[in-house]
Amino acid sequence: MALPIVQMVNVEKWYGNNHVVKNCNLSIEAGEFLTLLGPSGCGKTTTLRMISGFELPSSGVVKFMNENVEKKEPYERDVNTVFQNYALFPNMNVAQNIGYGLKVKKVPKEEIARRVDDMLKLVQLEGFEKRRINQMSGGQKQRVAIARALINQPKVLLLDEPLGALDMKLRKQMQIELKRLQRKLGITFVYVTHDQEEALTMSDRIAVMSEGVIDQIGTPKEIYLHPKTRFVAGFIGESNLYDGIVREIEGDEMVIGTEVGVFPALKKQLTGGTVKVNDPVTVCIRPEKMKAGITEPEGFYFHAVMKEKIFVGNLTKMIAVMNNGNEIRINRIDEKDLPEPGQEFFLSWDTEDAVVIPSRSPIALDTADSIEAAAAAEQPEET
Amino acid sequence: MPEKTKTDNLEKSTKRRRHKREQSVRATISNVIMCGPITVWSVLFILVPVGFLVFMSFMTKGPLGRIVYKFTLDNYKEMTKPVYFSVVSESLVIAFWTTLITVLMGYPMGVAMAKMKKKTSGLVTIALMLPLWVSGLVILYSFVIMLNTSGTINSFLLRIGLLSKPLQLLYNRFAVIIGMVYMFLPFAVLPMYSSIEKLDPALIEASKDLGAKPVTTFFRVQLPLTSPGIFAAVILTFIPCIGYYMVSDMLGGGQSMLVGNLIFRQFTISRNWPFGAALSVVLAVIILVMVKIYTKLGGSLDDLAA
Incomplete structure (x- = not known):
């Protein structure tokens, strides 16, 4: 594989006693669209700022093309940033803002003018050269900020929640435009966001961060279908998560005991490590994989009662309650053959669709109790 | 019938106008009360002295530092x-x-x-x-x-x-x-x-x-x-x-x-x-x-x- 364009090796960041980035190891390939995704305060912006040079790592190495840069000033690094609130210079017009990076490098005037024109074309802002920044809309400012950052032809473009201030419709439109731009230019994009949908839409790879740690790096598909930690499973998309323990392992199959009951699972659906009997695990089943049958299905099933049906346009979201009080979320595109609220039904899923995640920490005591209770009360009825 | 509506409308609009006038009068009164003291102060101790200063600058100096009220x-x-x-x-x-x-x-x-x-x-x-x-x-x-x-x-x-x-x-x-x-x-x-x-x-x-x-x-x-x-x-x-x-x-x-x-x-x-x-x-x-x-x-x- 080619040399990664940016590499972070064992990077740590402390603010006083606050450990904001913990042992960060990240390799960014040339030309990829990588997203740092996580809730606010997870260290994703700090990680980005260590790449741009606005923060220095407390320890560890940051490399650009195999050259150590962690001590270099931002103006010495071959990266450019699109800032959260655009950070456009209010004392300059659109063309001056875009040309700033070339002007400070003493590029001849004619060349600046030509390249500013190219950039304006690229972001579809021809004719706006002389506009003041305060006369531009949010979406237009966004384009100026992107053009300003791209004119230096950086190897890596860093984007710090650039679409956060835009309304929903514009944001969706800009997501697609950004992705298109990245493909066209072939520049590496490192994108920071807390919006999982945005990350899934645009990224080649996503690094999910939580409390200063990168939990998982992978393609959107990998991350959605095979979350390696409970946090990733809960943060990306909707999910039904059940803590439990491995009761039996036999060949390719396992039996998992959880708070909702005992059911079989497949060993190939195990993510993030190996397990032994009695190891704690979390089972993740996506709401769209849940089956709500009016007739008795083959294989295992549980009894549940439909509680609520919510129509949200493209989906019908349902909340059902199992006999032991656990709530289950079910999503369906069509409303055919679905139980009505109040109606009892058979809840099941394909074993293929249940992802088993080994837990890092031992199971909580009250959870363990409810697992025992569930196992005793409701044996899965096998055919 | 239309005649009646017409007079009704007329009555309504005069009422509305009267109401507006009353409101503006009330606003003026309260503004005068609030700005009154500072206005009096400004006029007495800023505007009048400055006016007098300008006036004095066109007067003639008399003997013993007196001011002779003659334009110059x-x-x-x-x-x-x-x-x-x-x-x-x-x-x-x-x-x-x-x-x-x-x-x-x-x-x-x-x-x-x-x-x-x-x-x-x-x-x-x-x-x-x-x-x-x-x-x-x-x-x-x-x-x-x-x-x-x-x-x-x-x-x-x-x-x-x-x-x-x-x-x-x-x-x-x-x-x-x-x-x-x-x-x-x-x-x-x-x-x-x-x-x-x-x-x-x-x-x-x-x-x-x-x-x-x-x-x-x-x-x-x-x-x-x-x-x-x-x-x-x-x-x-x-x-x-x-x-x-x-x-x-x-x-x-x-x-x-x-x-x-x-x-x-x-x-x-x-x-x-x-x-x-x-x-x-x-x-x-x-x-x-x-x-x-x-x-x-x-x-x-x-x-x-x-």
Whole structure:
């Protein structure tokens, strides 16, 4: 594989006693669209700022093309940033803002003018050269900020929640435009966001961060279908998560005991490590994989009662309650053959669709109790 | 039926109009009550005296400092004499140096304050304002004590052997500028601090990110964006500096006569009130012109009040 364009090796960041980035190891390939995704305060912006040079790592190495840069000033690094609130210079017009990076490098005037024109074309802002920044809309400012950052032809473009201030419709439109731009230019994009949908839409790879740690790096598909930690499973998309323990392992199959009951699972659906009997695990089943049958299905099933049906346009979201009080979320595109609220039904899923995640920490005591209770009360009825 | 609606509508609209009038009358009354006292005050103690000043500047000086109520332009003609030109130019030179030194010293201080924690910068602001709570007279006397030929500075330098005979620190342009800088520094620091503090740090980062070194970033981004604060500081130093007579009176020792001193002298020693009034009017006009230039350049009057 080619040399990664940016590499972070064992990077740590402390603010006083606050450990904001913990042992960060990240390799960014040339030309990829990588997203740092996580809730606010997870260290994703700090990680980005260590790449741009606005923060220095407390320890560890940051490399650009195999050259150590962690001590270099931002103006010495071959990266450019699109800032959260655009950070456009209010004392300059659109063309001056875009040309700033070339002007400070003493590029001849004619060349600046030509390249500013190219950039304006690229972001579809021809004719706006002389506009003041305060006369531009949010979406237009966004384009100026992107053009300003791209004119230096950086190897890596860093984007710090650039679409956060835009309304929903514009944001969706800009997501697609950004992705298109990245493909066209072939520049590496490192994108920071807390919006999982945005990350899934645009990224080649996503690094999910939580409390200063990168939990998982992978393609959107990998991350959605095979979350390696409970946090990733809960943060990306909707999910039904059940803590439990491995009761039996036999060949390719396992039996998992959880708070909702005992059911079989497949060993190939195990993510993030190996397990032994009695190891704690979390089972993740996506709401769209849940089956709500009016007739008795083959294989295992549980009894549940439909509680609520919510129509949200493209989906019908349902909340059902199992006999032991656990709530289950079910999503369906069509409303055919679905139980009505109040109606009892058979809840099941394909074993293929249940992802088993080994837990890092031992199971909580009250959870363990409810697992025992569930196992005793409701044996899965096998055919 | 339509007739009836018509009259109904007419009635409604007159009612509405009456209601509107009542409301506006009530608003006017409350406005008058709220603004009344300050209006009376302004008219009595600002507008009338200024009007009288302008009026007096066109009157003739009588014997023994009396005012003879006879129209004349002599007071204004008098000012074109070269001796008064030198007074004005000396005033401008001192105001210029004072402003330059104050802004050059005040801006870095504003930068430092903007970097402090809110609590610390609040304490520094109080420390900065502290000298203003002491009478100017006391401050200037302490400068006299310090700068005297037998004063603190000279005796210290003599004792450690750096000097063989005392330096003339007092009663010259240097002493006046030192005193002026001391008096106006707080007024210059605060507007600059407030505009530096308002500057979005992301703009500085953006400049560095785009490849600008710190010096370039300062001149291309920070300085232009904090210029309203610098303008305000210039105005707040330069203008009062021209008219402030106490400093040059006490530290200049009559060696440097400023416009302020000249006016003061007309109303006291020379007892030529009409000429003093004319000088005041001209000074006021110069100041108004400068404020106009300031606002033309994009400065806001609110910044001056800060």
